[in-house]
Amino acid sequence: MADDRDRDKVAVAEFHKKIKEAFEVFDHESNNTVDVREVGTIIRSLGCCPSEGELHDLIAEVEEEEPTGYIRFEKFLPVMTEVLLERRYRPIPEDILLRAFEVLDPAKRGFLSKDELIKYMTEEGEPFSQEEMEEMLSAAIDPESNSIHYKDYITMMVIDEN
């Protein structure tokens, strides 16, 4: 029992350090606050993969009573620690991702056309902004066929990650 508690304490201490590090990267004024618009990046780079909706809920938890546009570290730390301890918003495994693409490609061609991708990404789910769409297209689309071969795309992205 004591061991478990010790291990938890160690884990929490380690999480605290990780969270602090990530937070500080965006703390441009060195005053323990970050712009609320960067919180998503911080949370995601700590290993979590929330949806936009989940992200908004999280932000609501760490925001001030009267939102100032800034998030303070003192509020962020405990909330984020809980998230990490509970292993919330786990990343998506490769095979699940592949299946998602296959759902959008019912004919099982192995690819999506550029227009199809644009349609799905900008009209369905939690739609992309134009910037997000353009950025994804630049890396994903094979210019010769004007389509995305999603299996290769996933493999490439995953290698790049690690």
Add this chain to the structure above:
Amino acid sequence: MGSGTSTQHHFAFQNAEKAFRAAALIQRWYRRYVARLEMRRRCTWSIFQSIEYAGQQDQVKLHNFFSYLVDHFTPSSHNERDFLNRIFTEERSPQASETQNCGDYDSIEVPDSYTGPRLSFPLLPDHATALVEAFRRKQRLHARYVLNLLHEARKHLVQLPNINQVSTCYSEEITVCGDLHGQLDDLIFIFYKNGLPSPERAYVFNGDFVDRGKDSVEILMVLFAFMLVYPKEFHLNRGNHEDHIVNLRYGFTKEVMHKYKIHGKKILKLLQDVFCWLPLATLVDEKVLILHGGVSDRTDLELLAKLDRHKIVSTMRYKTRKENKKQAEEKGNANQTGSAGRPSPWFLPQSRSLPSSPLRPSTHKAHRAGRSSSVPCGVPLDPKELSRRVRRSVDLELERCRQQAGFPAIKEKEEPSSSESEVDSDAEEQPQPTPEEWRQVVDILWSDPMAQEGCRANTVRGGGCYFGPNVTERLLQKYHLQFLIRSHECKPEGYEFCHSRKVLTIFSASNYYEVGSNRGAYVKLGPDLTPHIMQFQANKATHTLTMRQRISRVEESALRALREKLFAHSSDILVEFKKHDKDETGLIALSDWAAAVESVLHLGLPWRMLRPQLVSSLTDNKLAYKSWLENLAKEKLSQQNIQSSLLETLYRNRSNLETIFRIIDSDHSGSISLDEFRHTWKLFSSHMNIDITDDCICDLARSIDFNKDGHIDINEFLEAFRLVEQSCSGGDVSDCPQVTNSSNRDCSSPGAH
């Protein structure tokens, strides 16, 4: 509706829902990917910045090292004293040297075979344009024209006030550009995109034209040419890199000597003077102040406008007055090595001359007479003889330095009076700035803005200060200004506003750290003085890369630099690791790894974020540190056969080494003798507390004398350690010999690491 249709609808609805969810999943995954890329980009940026600034701190430490030498070194032999003397004195050609300078280039013949641009004076606009075109085609300007142009530039600069006054009545627009740092492509791009300078198109270039990039010479030529052609519309401000001492370290000196092997020294000497004559700031419509670094809470524009800017030769050291001719003759100083010039100590202990500098060591190291007086590889001295010499030589040395400095007594405060500026027709008395004047100039060339209120010493750079929004506000109000434009700091977007848009940083060297690392920018001020920013990135290749590829490239470069730094401190890091591994398991937890590495490198980097890129294999979430360190070394060791701890030391101190080389090589010949190297290295390592035996120093020196002629070819040495930037060597990279020196395998008594 028939049942068929409702089933269809049901299916359609299900499918739609599935598609919705699939899309949401893909988006969720993609957004995380982008976030992680962004984090990597920020970390990469931190790496570059922290390494860059750490390098600047090194410069200050080197600065302190020579100061320490003067205070504490006891040369025990005539050779050593001579050697020290040579480091500490600098030849100055006579000030009244106008005629000499003319002779300097008039006598230089330009061969008929020379196909580069030929200049005639007074310059015409077409000449300046042709010069840009010639450089774009990679031509080189002949030394004669370089000297001629510099000479004319100097004549013009001398007439300018410290603070240029510019009005938008005459030119419709003013374009302000920031640091260029030898990147000619960026300058050409700006002229292409924005238009060449003209009476209707005024330009202000805000300092740091040289160093780091490979075309500093060409940039200067173009800037000076346009300045001569459009004197009312083309303005230059001095930056902290327009400074011959800084140039020793950051590549400009090297570039000049490489491109102009015969006349380079003359060019550098003239440049030293030209730099001092650059104006310090530009004021537009009395509303917008443009200067290179920033301001401090003591910035006094009236004082800055009045002082003699030419007195400030270098912001790296506060030079004190030289002895006058009479004193020299009286003392009959036999150690003078100067010919035409009168030697003067180019370095004096900061404690006497400088206003407080943040990085000055608080206590000088204990006197090391016994240790440093021995000559490496020489005959060991009898201890009694040693101590006698020590006592005598300490006094002698200090006395000599004081005399040279013109100090009648130790405690006298440094205070030049106006009578000092009277010039003896034969002597080259040069008036000195007061400490306050010097500090005012350092502040405007070195300071950086910060977010917090107040004003504190800029410990990162070692000079100037960090100034807060209240300092800016007070200054703007005091002088009725609207805002400040400054440069000095690289920004990812090429520009950045701060202090409620009262301070604009503009930086014009794109891809400064690496291809894809940042954009460059320039700012245009119209009659209403509203700033309009234009951004660019001079390398076409970056446009075709995806964000991911761009970030990867820059990141690789940063990581390489970081790994090198880690390697350079392997021994210290190993010691720290062992502290966290009392049980000697050979493993260390990641948390401890991060703490250990930071405690040695002091870079303030997010190590846990960087960990995946630096540490690949873990056992049980722990790192086998010995093999990790060995892997860092492997990459380096295979190239050279020099004992690894020495190699490590060299890597750690390589910028200092290079600077030391160039200082020792006072005639810019490109080679220094083994003895000189040994002497300096010995002194340097004892100052820096590098524990290294005499044997090792001998071995090291011998091993880098590649052709065994008793001399070290600086460029060869640096190339062997891959210290020379590829671009600077130009096509010579392939000519450099591969290091296959195998005579040094066994260094019997390795340095105590």
